[in-house]
Amino acid sequence: MTQHPLDLATHLTPKGNGRLEGHTSPGYWNMMGPFGGTTAATLLRAALEAPQRLGDPVALTVNFCAPIAEGMFEIELIEARTNRSTQHWMIVMRQGDDMVATASAVFAVRRESWAHQPAALPKLPPAETLTPMDTVGRNAWLSRYEFRFAEGAIRFEPREDDKPDSAYSSLYVRDLPERELDFTALAALSDTFLVRIFQVLGKFLPAGTVSLTTYFHTDAAGLAAQGTKPLIGTADSKVFRQGYFDQTAELWGADGQLLATSVQTVYYKA
Template sequence: MAHSFDDAIALTELERTGQRGRFSGTVTDAYQNMIGPFGGVSAAMLAEGMAKASRDGLELVSITTDFMTGMTEGPFDLSAICHRAGKSTEFWAASIKQADSASPALRATGVFSQRRETLEWTEGEMPVVPAPDDCTRFVPPRGWGERIDIRPATNTDIFNTDSTANTLWAKFAEPRALDPAGLVCLADTPTPRIFFVAKSFVPLSTISLTVYLHASADDYAEAGDDFVLLDVNAARGGGGFYDQHARIWSRSGKLLATTQQMVWFKAEKA
């Protein structure tokens, strides 16, 4: 039986010619959020489509997803096109459109490449935080919240803090080995930073999410289906938008990904 996440991002190839690909999929209710699917799952759909269309042997290095409108339950078409293919790197763009819409609901750009043996370094270290078993699970009141196990580790009282910074553990509630699509999905799990500032729940919507994937095949294998740690903060908000940043670490201390997003919000000036 397939994992619920794999079911949610499953695609059927309709056409693949040269540097183009077209696929079909279905939005289910398993990972529903306020407006359509959870953003991390939507981004993973696009990552999956571009990965299926790209050349064998290439890995996802970065993806930027723009959320232009919500998706409804039912079928969708995903189109992908390679804008440039080099010896070891390809630059892709993809979009998702549903039959009842004149324009795409989502679009993304992705870079795929072959990783090589090179000089390596990591700036900074994984924060020291309580282990997942010592943290209380938080279940967002949406369908996707049951599917992802989220455990805030520090600065857990989001309505009683002077900072937008906190850490949280996250993994799929139903065990699933980590891979690029799963890492893209988990990058969108942090509680919106505007709640920390407004001290309440306010209307919001992510408009753009970027994930830079640093993990090697060995890193994915070592992480397995265990928790990853997200170290999150926001730099500035105002004018109806704010940014949000996170570093994603394996339990062993490997930096797996860095991510940032821009979020639209609606909150009265204090």
Template sequence: MSFDEDIALDADGNGVIAAGWETARGPHGGYVMALLAHAMERAAGRQPRSLTVHFLRPPAVGPVHASATVERAGRGMSTVTGRLEQDGKPVALGLGAFADAYGGPEVGEVPMPDVPPPSPDQPPLPGAPPFTDQLIFQPRFGAAPFSGADTSVVGGWIGFTGGRPLDGPAMCVMADGFYPAIWPRLTELHPAPTIDLTVHFRAPLPYTGPLLARFSSKLARDGYFEEDGELWTADGTLVAQSRQLALLLAA
């Protein structure tokens, strides 16, 4: 199945959580977000610029229903809410701003780190969950998970193995594509399900080719941690920024 088939929705918003996107605690959060983003983008008819999704419960592989409401359609920007349900229960709620580019000054920059380019041969990832089979996944930042490192940074090259262009829904997967940035600091597995994920889309889409992603975390407290992400195109353009709050459960 292709990614387009995995996020397909009929005219009434009916779709399927596809097999192959599993993590240790249900389907991959970025993929679930992509399904809802697809419905919301279709309703807006514009590119997402900011999209936040809250995850209420992990869905299972099987039928889902996505609905989107255009709360306001202005001349330059549309505000859309979205709801993803399974078996009559909400699993994700979204709020997004969809807009074309505005004219304005360009100030500042976020330089892309200097790292080796993606390799044509991706080495195997021992113990990786099934969803990584869908992705180019080549680490370039940070220590290995559960190695007791002194920094909370992960990332590297990420994209679709088939080279599919990266549009709004696809970017949701990329923004949640790596293992949690807090994991290298730990010495054993602690599940880390996402509570909410926000993606800011900082350049025109779609983009073809893998992205360089870097994710970092500063604090885990009371069973929660935050994670910030930056994603660049190969030519150094910052294409997206992300932030999520996630749980850090007992081992």
């Protein structure tokens, strides 16, 4: 294989007039469709590869409008506005006549400035002391990542009681096979935390992300410095109510820099 599975899964072929064509990947398949992180990464890659792209992504919001079927899809990329410091993109994914996902992305050229990081790096044991999660026989996308949980490991067997558990998880995570970190990979990694209601109730039930926003806190050089080292990740939720809940996540580099934060709204039926 000459390309990483993520590069193959997010590959896009330009068709002219701001339109690109891609294909879902069986290697990143989830329960009913492609892993949402792959969809987010694909939509971001459309803007990343635009010839007129300015700087690096600062924010990406993806709205999952409908189930994405296996097969071809088309992306429409629109440069909504470019200012002196920021560039705004609108991105639409379609399958046939169906709009299945939309996104907005903000890019900017980062400049050196006063910096301050009030957030504290989570304290985890060394990665090598934690056992990787066994993903054999699970949804295909899980095998595309290495998960080493320090707290709040994914439970695949239902709990005997219905008492809500903590929504918090902390872990080391990275691509499998190993891959140099870039914005495409980081966009996908921001969605690698299973929806929190599975963790809280200890069972799987109908649920799915409706909207995911990822904020990027470094430039391409900052990601390149990470190399293939695992990221430290945390995920949590604050409220489950009336069929929807929030989910927040952080992704930290090996040098203690906060690389990305995300928040998503998730539908559930319970």
